[in-house]
Each structure stands twice: as C-alpha cells, then as structure tokens.
Amino acid sequence: MDYQGLADRALSGECMTREEARIVLGTPDENLPDLIQAAWRVRFANSGRRVKLHMLINAKSGLCEEDCHYCSQSRISRSDIESYPLLSKEEMLEGARRAVEARALRYCIVISGRGPRPKELAEIASAVRTIKQETPLSLCCSLGLLTQEDAKSLKAAGVDRVNHNLNTSEPFYKEICTTHSYQDRVETLKNAREAGLELCSGGIVGMGESDEDLIDLALALREIKPDSIPINFLHPVEGTPLEKQTPPSPTRGLKVLCLFRFIHPATEIRIAGGREHNLRSLQAQALYIGDSLFVGGYLTTPGQEPEEAWRMIEDLGFEVEAASSGIRA
Numbered sequence: 001m002d003y004q005g006l007a008d009r010a011l012s013g014e015c016m017t018r019e020e021a022r023i024v025l026g027t028p029d030e031n032l033p034d035l036i037q038a039a040w041r042v043r044f045a046n047s048g049r050r051v052k053l054h055m056l057i058n059a060k061s062g063l064c065e066e067d068c069h070y071c072s073q074s075r076i077s078r079s080d081i082e083s084y085p086l087l088s089k090e091e092m093l094e095g096a097r098r099a100v101e102a103r104a105l106r107y108c109i110v111i112s113g114r115g116p117r118p119k120e121l122a123e124i125a126s127a128v129r130t131i132k133q134e135t136p137l138s139l140c141c142s143l144g145l146l147t148q149e150d151a152k153s154l155k156a157a158g159v160d161r162v163n164h165n166l167n168t169s170e171p172f173y174k175e176i177c178t179t180h181s182y183q184d185r186v187e188t189l190k191n192a193r194e195a196g197l198e199l200c201s202g203g204i205v206g207m208g209e210s211d212e213d214l215i216d217l218a219l220a221l222r223e224i225k226p227d228s229i230p231i232n233f234l235h236p237v238e239g240t241p242l243e244k245q246t247p248p249s250p251t252r253g254l255k256v257l258c259l260f261r262f263i264h265p266a267t268e269i270r271i272a273g274g275r276e277h278n279l280r281s282l283q284a285q286a287l288y289i290g291d292s293l294f295v296g297g298y299l300t301t302p303g304q305e306p307e308e309a310w311r312m313i314e315d316l317g318f319e320v321e322a323a324s325s326g327i328r329a
Helices: 003-011 018-025 029-047 089-101 118-134 148-157 182-194 211-224 250-263 280-286 306-315
Strands: 050-060 106-111 138-142 161-163 198-200 203-205 228-233 268-271 292-294
Touching: 003 029, 003 250, 018 211, 018 250, 029 250, 050 089, 050 268, 050 306, 089 106, 089 118, 106 118, 106 161, 118 138, 118 148, 148 182, 161 182, 182 198, 198 228, 203 211, 203 250, 211 250, 228 250, 250 268, 250 280, 280 306
Parallel strands: 050 106, 050 292, 106 138, 138 161, 161 198, 203 228, 228 268, 268 292
Antiparallel strands: none
C-alpha cells in the first residue's frame, strides 16, 4: 500500500475508497510506522504540533432509562457506580475552573438520560451563562437526544458545541441499543446544526463491530461534517452487557485513528475515552494522528491527569492549545 499516496489524496480533499480503508485497517503491524508517518503528514498540515485539551464533568450520573450496552449508567447495567441528580450551578462552575487550571480549551457538561428535562435544561443554561462570563472556555454539552427547541435554548445560553456520537454504523446500531435508533441520533445532530451549534460526533471502537462498520461510521461522519470527532475505545465495565468483550489492541487502535485521519483530514480527531486502557504505552504515538485529548477522567472511569498529559505532549515537542492561562475576573 502506498500510504504516502493516501496522505496526498487526503490533503487534496479526495476520499479514499472502501478497499483502501480495508487495507488501512488490515495494515500489518510491521508496516504501522509507515502508516502513522503518512497520517502525521495530514495531521501536521492542518494542526501543526498543537494539541487541544478537553475536560468533561459528569453533571448527572446513572438513573438512565436507555439500554446502551456499553454504558455503566444504563437501566440494564449492574455496575457499581455513583448515581446522583443534576449538579448545582456552583458545582458545574467549579468544574469549569478546574478545566481552566488543566489548560483545557473546552469544557463539556454531560448528563445521563434520554434527553434533558425542561428544568434540567434551564439549570444547565443558567450554569453555561455564568461559566461563559467567568472563564474563557468554549462550552460543549452532551445531553442526549435534543429537539429543535432544546438546541435553540442551548445556543441562546452561549453553548458553542453539542456532542452526540453516532457510536457505530447504522446496521450495527441495534446490536448496542434498542431504546432509541441511529436515526434519532442523526436527527439530534441535525437539530443542533440548524440551531447554529458546532457538532462533535464520533464513535466507540471495540464493541464487536466489523471493519465494514468502522468504515461506514467514518464515511457517515464525512457526510455530517462534524467540527470534531472523538474516537473512544471500549473500556469494558463489569456489570454491562459488554463486560466480557475483548477490547482492541493498541496497534488496532492506532490503525483506526489513521483511518479517520485520512477520511477527515482537516477535522479535529480526539483520542477519547478508553485511550489509557487500550492504547497503554502507545498513547504518545496516537498524537501523531489525533490532535486533541480528554484529560482528568471520563464519566464513570478514571483517566490521565492533566500534568501527565502535559508531559506527554511536551516530550513529543508538541504544545497545548489552551483557551487562556487563567480565570477572568
């Protein structure tokens, strides 16, 4: 495979064929350095050596009526996690202050559930207004399914971006969730975009999907054109239907990231949930492909502390693209 040719075509805006995508995912491990070097050319052309850091807050945990098989917060999960209602505005603001201290560019407020209740939406909007007044952060919300009115309310409050992952391909979706559909997720992204919000949408690798499912997901996202694509790696949690699923190997994870980089050359690719558990000692290699990270943990699982991420970034000769050095008065 001519990996440099793939890079040239990606940089010219041309999309690879499905056969080429299959070859990327099937790259022999001994050829992985060549594949990563080609992906690095694409990443460097668009992002240089910059790395965006993001921090999220689990603003409402558990208590979810959905049956997403990968999630420890779902109604079918037996996982031992902390459950609580929506955090107060002050708690969400304090999380934003921690995000600034972590040199994050963006702060994401996440809640469990099918979608936000009217009271929750109003309280989150109020918190967002205060956070925007007191910090330089870009604000993202991940609140489940959104109506057109929900999306407009978030935009009016000052939310910059909505996260809603497609998670996997449309054909495979029913294998991981039955309480809502793939099309429900597409509709939420449509509602958010029509409200003028930026889009963050990606997937989860390692849930039992095929190579064709990963290719379908990458191509579907190319049609949607999100502003950022988080690539999560399954971290099997005890008590969920996928607790015994074998997660992807570190080299498999890097090949998937390369696939998304070639298909989305100018889009922010986030090395997201499960990277610590799956990529292990190869995390630094992933930064030659992706250009953003979550720091400080995820919804119900721990993650890399900001200081450790800073060292990893600096050791590569990269730099953190932060919102600001401090809190605004």
